[in-house]
Amino acid sequence: MFPWIEWVVARNMPLSEVDDPLTRSMSKLKPVCSKTLKVYLAMVAETVEATISAEMSDPVGIRFDASTFFLEKYVALFAMHWHDGQLKQTLLSIAPMEEGDLTAQSHCLFIQRIIELFHQSEANLAFLIGDNCATNRAIATRLNVPLIGCASHRFNLAVNSFLDNHKPEVNAVNTLMAALLTINNRSARAHAVIVAEAECDAVGLHLRDGGPLRLDRDDIKQVETVSDLIPKASMHWRIEALLADLRILQSVSVKLQSEDLTLADVRTLFDSVGQRFPSLKVKLSATASIVHSPTFEAAVVINGEVARLTTSDRKAVKRFEVSTATTNAGSKRKQRNDEEEKLEEDFTSSVLRAKKVGGAKPASSAYVKLLEKLPPTSNSCERLFSQAKLVLTPQRATMLPVNF
Known part of the structure; x- marks a missing residue:
């Protein structure tokens, strides 16, 4: 069977x-x-x-997120707990909410009903992980548990605010690319690529890494209908500078997708980004207004080191205390592109490497290992929804969720 x-x-x-x-x-x-x-x-x-x-043990956290399928809101819940020497991230449910009532209170009742199916209660909940929206913050407040705001969601908000300060450059590129993507201009652009490839072959040049030939400013000038949209020299320089910054921000965004990233790693990355881009500190600092539980996150970041914990820190992580301490401690353009790629690759790696060299200590034996390994994002919920969209086709939309 x-x-x-x-x-x-x-x-x-x-x-x-x-x-x-x-x-x-x-x-x-x-x-x-x-x-x-x-x-x-x-x-x-x-x-x-x-x-x-049988595997779930106190303390237990919930990672959750929601998405809409065919006008119906589905909520995914993952249980986060420590079992058999490793962090367990177990899917508990992906089920629809009742129509018409999507308040924080209804979400609380939904979470309570699901965890009761697994013989857990509200008293067993130690933390929540989710987006930094007002509803999620209200849910955490009602359940009287800290909320670890999704680092990816928070970073996206910061990058959006960063791009708001560079609207002229972004609009210039968007306008040009929209014009280049029209049918007639695509044909002219393809002709420019063929001519450029022929010129490369004539002088014995080869495309780098066998990849597609990218049009530069001179190539685009050959498309007459967009000549007026090509950025001037000063704007072009600003766009190149913005692109270099975006490569660094992209490397951080990619790193936030890692499964082994911890809350302490995220704090190190965000602090480094804040030093390089001061305008992002408003969203990424440890005490930003978007943070629901700054004291709890601060205690987690220092890995529960008793000597460094303040009274409020100890109160925030009291749920993670253990009664018996354990002993486990656990050309010029090509040259410029190469330099930019190296900078992009090295930014997150060098930041996290410096953190390790700095001697980050393991979590204190006075606290459960879960405290050190708390995940900083709800990306697994997003991935689950992406997979669910392939399954929940219109033919299955009318079926009970337990059967689709």
Whole structure:
């Protein structure tokens, strides 16, 4: 029976796939009907829920996010807890909210109902991880737990504010690119590429890394219809400077997608970005107004080192104390492009490397290991929704969530 379950689930097939005569004729498995498969799927779900319940131990955190499918809001919940010497990030549910009531109170009730299915209560909750929106902050306040605001979401807000200060450069590029993407101009642009490639072949030059030839300012000038939209020299220099800054910010954004990144790593990155781009400190500083629980995050960043904790810090991480201490401690253009790529690659690496060389201490044995490994983003929820969009097709939209 399990191979049929694996086939349907792993391939995102409808349950009726096992009834299809063609599928049965191509399989060596013993035929089974969809009704029987549905019964066994429910039994597997119950067994998995029991296993998760047995593994979950206090303290427990919830990572959550929401997305809309076919006018219905779905909320994904992941349990974050420490088990068998490692951080467990277990999907508890992805289910729709009741229509018409999307307040913070309804979200609190939703979270409480889900964790009760796994024999947990509100008293077991130690923290939440989610976007930095007002609703999520209100949810954390109602549940009386700290909220770790998603670092990726927070960084995106900071970058958007950064781009607001460079609107002339951004608008100039957008206007030019919109014109270049029209049908007639695409043809002229393709002709410019063919001419440039022929010129390269004539002098024995080769494209770097075998990649596509990118049009520069001189190439674009060959497209007559956009000549008036080409930025002047001074604007061109500002755009190049902005592009260099954006490469650095992009490297940070990519690093925030790492699964092994901790809250302490994020604080190190954000502080370094704030030093390089002072205008971003408003969003990225440890005491920014967008931060729901600055005291809790500060205590986590210093890894619960007892000697450095203030009275308020100790109160914020009291839920993570352990009764018995453990002993585990755990050409010119080409040259310029190469330099920019090296800068982009080295920024996040050098910042985090300096943090390690600086002698970051492991979490104090007075606190559970979970405190040191708290994840700083809710990116896993976003990835789950991206996968769910491939499964929740219009044909499945009317099915019960437990069955789709």
